Amino acid sequence: MQFKDVIGHQSLKHHLIQSTLNGRISHAQLFLGPLGNGALALALAYAQFVNCTNQQTDDSCGICAACIKAHKMIHPDIHYAYPTVGPKAKSTDFAAEWRKAILENPYLNSFEWLQFIEAENRQGNMTAEECEEIIRKLAFKPFEGKYKVIIIWLPEYLAKEGNRLLKLIEEPPANTLFILVANQAEKILTTIRSRTQLLNVARYPDKIIEQAIIEKQGVATKQAAQVAVLAEGNYNRALKIVQGKQQVDVVLFVKWMHSIVERLIPPNVLINEEIATIGRESQKNFLKYTLHFLRQSLNKRLLPNKPTGLSQEEEQLAMQFVDCMGVETFGKIAALLEQAIYHVERNANPKILFLNLSIQLIDYLAIEKQTLQKKA
Template structure:
C-alpha cells in the first residue's frame, strides 16, 4: 500500500516520511487512533515506504520488487501479528485469510476480522505461542530488504503475554522495526507503551470520508455527504452504513 492510497492523514504521512528521510526513525512505533481512522493502512504504507528501493519525494515507488511484494502482503521481511482464536494459534496459520481481508478492507475492525475467521462469537487473543513465534521470526536474518518489520494490529489483545516481547522491543536486533497499531491505549501494557514512540492518528473529517466514498465507491455526492456525517470520521462505519442502506 502506498501513502496516496490512505485516506487523509496528510500531516501524519509527512511526519512518517520525515522519520525515514532524516534517518530519525524509532525502532518501536505505536500508531494510535480510533476505528476507521486508517491507522493500519498507514502502517502498511509506512512499512512499504521504509523498504522501497526507489523512494519518491513523498511516497514509495509502487513498482520495485519490494513494493510489489509489500502491496500483496507477501514481503519476506514484513511480518504480521493480529488477534486469532485458539490457545495454540499463531498469526502465520491465518495468513491467507489476513491477505484476503486486507485486500477487501484495511479499515476493518476486530469483529469483522474474527468474522473472516468464522469466529465472530469467540474471544480474539494474541497468544503465548504467537509471542514466541514473533521472537523467532525477528531473530532471523533480513532476507532482502533494509529492515525486518513487525506490524502488530491490536496489541490490546496481548495482555500479560506481551511481557515476553519486552526485551526484544527494548533491545531489538539491528535494523528491526516494531509497528504497533492500536485503538485503546489504556488496554496496552504500560511496559510496552513506555518503549514506543507514539504516532497519533486522528479521526477523518467528514469531507475526507465523503470524497473517499465518491471516488472509491462511486457514491452520489448527496449520499456520500449524508453517510460521512453519520460515520463521524470512521471510514469503516461509512462502508457499513452503505452496505446496510
C-alpha cells in the same frame, strides 16, 4: 499499499516519509486512535515505504520488486501479528485469511476480522506461542529488505503474554521496526506502551470521508455528506453504509420531517409504513440522521450565520424547524430518538415505533412553538 492509497492524514504521511528519508526512524512506534481511522492502512504503507528500493520524496515507488511484494502482503521482511482464536493459535495459522481480509478492506475492525476467521463466540487472543513466533521471526537479519518490520495489529489482545516481547522491543536487532496499531491505549500493557513512540492517528474529519467515498466508491455528492455524518469519522463504517445501501433516502426523510412539522397526520402514517420496509440498519441510520438534522436546526436558531453542512433542500426544511426547536425541546427529542434507535436494535415493530415517534415529535414541536408564541 502506497501512502496515496490511504485516505487523509497528510501531515502524518509527511512525518513518516521525512523521518525515513532523514534516517531517523523510531524502532518501536504505536499508531493509536479511534476505530476506522486508517491507522492500519497507514502502517502498511509505511512498511512498504521503508523497504521500497526507489523511494520517492512523497511515497514509495509502487513498482520495484519490494513494493510489489509489500503490496501483495508477501514481502519476506514484513510480518504481521493480530488476534486469533484457539488455545495455541498463531497469526501464521491464519495468514491466508489475513491477506484476503486486509487486501479487501484495511479499515476493518476486530469484530469483522474475528467473524472472518469464524471465531463465532470465541474471544480473540494473542497467545504465548504468538509472542515466541514474533521473537523467532525477528531473530534473523532482513532477507531482502532494508528493514524487518512487524506490524502488531491490536496489541490490546496481548495481555500479560506481551511481557515476553519487552526485551525485544527495548533492544531490537539492527534495522528492526515494530509498528503497533491500536485503538485503546488503556488496554495495552503499560510496560509495552512506555517503550514505544506514540503517533496519534486522529479520527477522520467528515470532509475527508465525504471526498473519499465520492472518489473511491462513486457515491453521489448529495449522499456523501450524509454518509460522512453517519460514519462519525469511521471510514469502515462509511464503507458499510455505502456497500450495505444503508444511506438515508433523502426524499423519504424530507417527506417525513415535513409531515411532522406541518402536522400532516394521514400522509405521515403512509410515510411511516414506507419507513417500516427499509430494513433495520437503514432505519437506525434514518434516526441518527434525524438527530443530526435537528441538531443543525437548533444550531441555526442559536448561531444563524454558521454554515450547517446541510443540502439546500434540507436547509430549507431546517428553516421550518428553527421556530420550534429550543434547547430543551431538542434535549427531549434527542432522548426520544436515542430510545427509538435502541428499540430498532431490539426488533421493535417498525410501523408502531415510527408512528409513536411521529406523534411524540409533533407534540413536542407544537409545545415549543406555543411557548414561543406566548413569549412574543
